[in-house]
Structure formats: structure tokens, C-alpha cells
Amino acid sequence: MTVIFGFFLLTxxxxxxVAIVQSQNLFVSVMLSGMFSxxxxxxxxxxxxxxxxxxxxxVGAGISTVLLxxxxxxxxxxxxxxxxxxxxxxxxxxIATLVLIYATLGNPQFADPNAxxxxxVAPWYLDKTAEAIDIPNVVTAVLGSFRxxxxxxxxxxxxxxxxxxxxxxxxxxxxxxxxxxFKLTDPKGxxxxxxxxxxxxxxxxxxxxxxxxxxxxxxxxxxxxxxAGALIAAAIILFALLEGENSALKVIPRSVLIGLIAGGAxxxxxxxxxxxxxxSNFLDYSVLSSNPVKGxxxxxLIIEAGVGITVTGVLLSIFHAFAARGKF
Amino acid sequence: MELFLDIASWILMSLGGVFVFIGGxxxxxxxxxxxxxxxxxxxxxxxxxxxxxxxMLQAGLTLAxxxxxxxxxxxxxxxxxxxxxxASAALLAGNRSEQVKSTAVPESEx
Amino acid sequence: xxxxxxxxxxxxxxLLMIGLYAVIVKLNLIKxxxxxxxxxxxxxxLYITMxxxxxxxxxxxxxxxxxxxxxxxxxxxxxxxAIVVGISTMALGLGIVIRIKEEYGxxxxxxxxxxxx
Numbered sequence: 001m002t003v004i005f006g007f008f009l010l011t012x013x014x015x016x017x018v019a020i021v022q023s024q025n026l027f028v029s030v031m032l033s034g035m036f037s038x039x040x041x042x043x044x045x046x047x048x049x050x051x052x053x054x055x056x057x058x059v060g061a062g063i064s065t066v067l068l069x070x071x072x073x074x075x076x077x078x079x080x081x082x083x084x085x086x087x088x089x090x091x092x093x094x095i096a097t098l099v100l101i102y103a104t105l106g107n108p109q110f111a112d113p114n115a116x117x118x119x120x121v122a123p124w125y126l127d128k129t130a131e132a133i134d135i136p137n138v139v140t141a142v143l144g145s146f147r148x149x150x151x152x153x154x155x156x157x158x159x160x161x162x163x164x165x166x167x168x169x170x171x172x173x174x175x176x177x178x179x180x181x182f183k184l185t186d187p188k189g190x191x192x193x194x195x196x197x198x199x200x201x202x203x204x205x206x207x208x209x210x211x212x213x214x215x216x217x218x219x220x221x222x223x224x225x226x227x228a229g230a231l232i233a234a235a236i237i238l239f240a241l242l243e244g245e246n247s248a249l250k251v252i253p254r255s256v257l258i259g260l261i262a263g264g265a266x267x268x269x270x271x272x273x274x275x276x277x278x279x280s281n282f283l284d285y286s287v288l289s290s291n292p293v294k295g296x297x298x299x300x301l302i303i304e305a306g307v308g309i310t311v312t313g314v315l316l317s318i319f320h321a322f323a324a325r326g327k328f
Numbered sequence: 329m330e331l332f333l334d335i336a337s338w339i340l341m342s343l344g345g346v347f348v349f350i351g352g353x354x355x356x357x358x359x360x361x362x363x364x365x366x367x368x369x370x371x372x373x374x375x376x377x378x379x380x381x382x383x384m385l386q387a388g389l390t391l392a393x394x395x396x397x398x399x400x401x402x403x404x405x406x407x408x409x410x411x412x413x414x415a416s417a418a419l420l421a422g423n424r425s426e427q428v429k430s431t432a433v434p435e436s437e438x
Numbered sequence: 439x440x441x442x443x444x445x446x447x448x449x450x451x452x453l454l455m456i457g458l459y460a461v462i463v464k465l466n467l468i469k470x471x472x473x474x475x476x477x478x479x480x481x482x483x484l485y486i487t488m489x490x491x492x493x494x495x496x497x498x499x500x501x502x503x504x505x506x507x508x509x510x511x512x513x514x515x516x517x518x519x520a521i522v523v524g525i526s527t528m529a530l531g532l533g534i535v536i537r538i539k540e541e542y543g544x545x546x547x548x549x550x551x552x553x554x555x
Contacts (some may be wrong), residue, residue: 048509100451110443154519161526168533
């Protein structure tokens with residue numbers, strides 16, 4: 001059964017990818033790439049990666065579509081027809097594909113328990129999580145504690161990207177804002193459209209609630225700061241689309257957003273420093289409490305909160321920077 | 329009892345699958361946007377009403393059933409809203425089918 | 439099952455090259471970014487495929503399944519963070535494209551090079 005599903009979904013994925021590249025209409029490409037993300041999420045779920053599927057669905061299908069659309073609103077809706085010949089590129093790409101496929105023949109067999117990937121650190125993580133941290137979700141344990149350095153780095157990459165977008169675009173409308181009739185956020189929002197507005201407003205509290213559930217249930221089920229940040233940002237972006245960007249800025253002003261971006265990353269780093277001050281290593285949470293396991297759990301909860309805060313702040317400020325550029 | 333529940337849930341799920349198939353077929357074969365949306369609406373409305381209770385019968389009285397119920401409620405709320413938004417956007421963009429042209433088109437939603 | 443495993447690798451290779459093709463051939467900068475995200479998605483798919491284990495489940499160890507098999511958590515952790523980093527870097531790229539549009543009035547690569555001459 002899984003085999004049939006796998007073939008079907010992978011083939012759909014390929015068809016969607018070809019359609020994305022083929023379409024001259026950028027709007028169609030963006031919508032198809034949202035579909036592509038959803039299909040990819042289902043594929044991840046079939047491959048037993050629930051956390052990754054949740055992230056891909058929230059980020060790829062939700063936030064990335066909105067960001068691409070707001071960029072289209074300021075730049076162009078159509079791609080220019082290609083003029084140069086594409087045969088050379090096509091030949092190179094086909095040869096590279098064949099080489100890659102030939103190379104994959106040497107890969108270990110799919111889902112083989114004896115594959116090298118499954119021999120080294122992974123069994124150790126699966127064994128030690130119950131003993132050292134005592135939470136069910138091993139992905140969260142590896143993310144937050146065993147490989148906390150990595151995650152700290154990733155949070156700072158997200159932080160830097162947010163700062164970069166703010167430096168590039170600022171908060172002022174750009175010179176092309178006036179000329180484009182295709183606007184992302186009307187100052188008045190969707191007030192003329194009763195049904196989407198009513199239903200949308202009704203859903204926002206539930207999306208926020210689900211975001212918080214994903215944030216604080218990450219130790220027990222699929223979830224964590226990255227997914228929760230994307231979900232909460234999506235709820236507020238939905239509010240901005242319904243009620244106009246200014247209403248959303250009244251709820252969370254720009255100054256608060258900048259505080260969120262920096263605050264989350266700082267929270268993560270400070271928890272790491274606490275480890276040093278209490279006489280252990282950087283990002284070792286076991287000294288935070290008298291019981292090492294409790295300390296680990298406490299540390300995880302705090303750093304996940306830090307991740308969630310930074311991701312929410314960055315995604316929202318990127319959205320506002322794009323929306324403000326095309327406004328008025 | 330077990331067998332009866334199994335049979336009932338499989339009947340519900342297969343019927344739901346049939347409606348999804350009809351919806352997909354309609355979305356491909358119908359002549360214009362509005363009739364296509366009409367067909368696609370089947371996958372949003374009647375199909376989950378059949379499939380999700382079928383899954384709930386499989387799950388029994390557990391937390392999973394409550395989650396499935398929540399999914400059903402949200403699908404029933406968002407599906408028709410999305411159809412409505414899509415239709416009004418198409419109307420606003422000037423996509424008018426032959427049938428709609430002959431009758432009066434409402435200028436605004438209010 | 440064996441054929442499906444090979445198919446996963448083939449889809450990875452083809453998706454990767456579809457993404458690369460878009461980056462090489464398309465002159466529109468936004469299309470290039472979308473192509474880059476396809477490229478990224480192919481890499482994500484390869485990593486998650488590697489982590490799959492025959493008969494395993496998602497790596498959430500409860501009392502009920504403590505002795506079961508689990509898929510490899512490590513690739514999942516790497517890709518989970520990579521997805522969020524991917525969207526942030528794509529947003530940065532889009533920001534640069536918007537500034538290019540404002541400076542040059544176009545986002546087609548050949549026209550930009552024409553102006554730069």
C-alpha cells in the first residue's frame with residue numbers, strides 16, 4: 001500500500017516541479033510551488049518524518065507562498081519569453097541527471113537497517129534520550145540538547161536573514177508601490193468581503209492556539225519552536241490580510257517585532273551562558289536544576305521558546321517589510 | 329460488533345473515495361471555471377463528511393477521534409469559504425462564463 | 439519496495455536537475471529563486487529518504503513502542519532547521535530582487551546586463 005502511495009506522490013511531485021519551471025506566468029508558478037510544498041510534506045510523512053512534514057507544510061505552503069506573492073506584487077507578474085537557445089543547458093542537465101542516477105546505484109538500499117546512516121550516532125541518540133532527558137520525541141531532544149550548538153547557529157542564521165531584509169527594504173514604500181494595481185494588502189483589508197473575513201477571523205484564535213500547542217507539546221509529539229513560530233506568524237499574517245496591514249501593526253508594532261527577533265536569539269544564548277556560570281559547558285542544561293534530567297527538560301523548554309519567538313519575529317517583520325514596500 | 333464497525337467504516341470511506349474521484353473528474357472535464365469549482369466542491373464537502381467518520385469508526389473512542397472531528401469541522405468551515413473567495417476573485421477579474429453573462433452580475437458583494 | 443527505493447533516488451536526481459535547469463536557463467530572477475527552492479527541496483527529500491528504516495515509525499519513543507524500530511532522527515533534525523533557514527534566505531533573496539527592480543526597473547537578467555553596459 002505504502003509503495004503505491006509512494007510512487008503516486010513522487011510522480012505528482014515531479015509533474016508539479018516541471019509545471020512550475022514551464023509556466024511563464026509567475027503567479028501560477030508561485031501557486032504551484034505552494035502545492036509542491038504540500039506534496040513534499042505528505043512525502044515526508046510517508047517517510048516517518050512527522051516533525052519535518054509539519055514544518056514543511058507550515059513554512060512552505062503557508063509563509064513562503066505569501067512572501068513570494070508579496071514580492072510579485074512589487075516586481076512583475078509575468079516572465080519575459082525566453083530569447084536565447086536552451087538546448088545547451090538541457091543537454092548538460094540531462095547528462096548530470098544520468099550521472100547522478102548512476103551514482104545512486106551505489107547508495108545503500110532504501111530503508112535498509114544495515115545502511116551506514118543507521119549504524120553510528122542515531123542508535124546512541126535513541127538509547128540515551130530516555131536516560132538523559134526523558135522526553136518521548138527524540139527529534140526535539142537531538143535538536144535542542146544533543147546538537148544545541150547547531151540549532152543555535154540556525155537561529156542566528158534566521159536572525160541575520162531578518163536583519164538583512166530590514167536593512168534592504170526598511171519600512172518605507174518603494175518607488176514602484178504606486179504603479180502596480182496588484183496589491184497584497186489593501187489598507188482597508190478585506191472588509192468588503194464578508195464571508196472570508198468572518199470565517200478568517202473565527203479561525204485566527206484556533207490557529208494561535210494550535211501554534212502554542214505545537215510549541216509546548218514539542219517534547220511529546222511532533223512540534224517545536226520552528227513549527228510553532230511559522231504557525232503563529234501565519235495567524236498574524238492572515239489577520240493582516242483580512243484587516244489591513246495597519247491593524248496588524250497595531251497588534252504587534254514594529255518595535256516589538258525587533259524586540260522579538262533579538263530577544264528570542266538572546267534567550268537561547270543566555271541559557272547557554274548559564275551553563276558556563278553554573279560550572280559546566282556552554283549549552284549544557286543539566287546544571288540548571290539540582291536534578292540533571294529536570295534541568296535538561298527546563299533548558300529545552302526555554303530554548304524552544306527562544307526559537308519560536310525569533311522565528312515568529314523574523315517571518316512577521318519580513319512580511320511587513322515586503323507589504324510596506326508595495327503599499328500606498 | 330467489531331466486524332459491523334469495520335464494514336460500516338469501509339463503506340463510508342469507499343463512498344467518500346468515490347466522491348473524491350467524481351470531484352476530480354468534474355474539475356478536469358467541466359467546461360468553465362464556475363462549473364469546475366462546483367465539481368471540486370464535492371471533494372471539500374461531502375467527501376470528508378464520509379471519509380472522516382469512517383476513520384473515526386476505525387479509531388474508536390480515543391483522542392485521535394476528537395482530533396479527526398476537529399479536522400472535519402475546520403474543513404467544513406474553510407472549504408466553502410475558499411470556494412467563495414475563489415469565485416468572487418474570478419468574478420472580480422472579469423472571468424464570466426456564457427451562462428453568467430446572460431443573467432445580471434452583481435457589481436459588489438454588499 | 440526495492441523499486442520504490444530506487445525511484446526515491448531518481449526523483450531526487452531529477453528534481454535537483456529541474457531546479458538547476460531553472461537557475462541556469464530562466465532569466466527572471468524570481469523564477470531563479472523558485473528554481474533554487476526546488477533544488478533545496480530535492481536535497482531535503484534525499485536526506486529524509488536516507489533516514490527511513492524498514493518497519494520503523496516516527497522517532498517518538500513512548501512506553502507503548504519502546505522496543506520498536508525508529509527512523510533516524512538525525513537527518514530529520516538537520517532538515518527541520520534547514521527548511522526554516524531556507525525560507526529566511528529566500529526572503530533575503532526576494533528583498534534583493536525587489537531592490538534590483540527599484541533600481542533597474544526590471545528583473546530580467548539580460549535587460550539588467552544591458553543597462554549595466
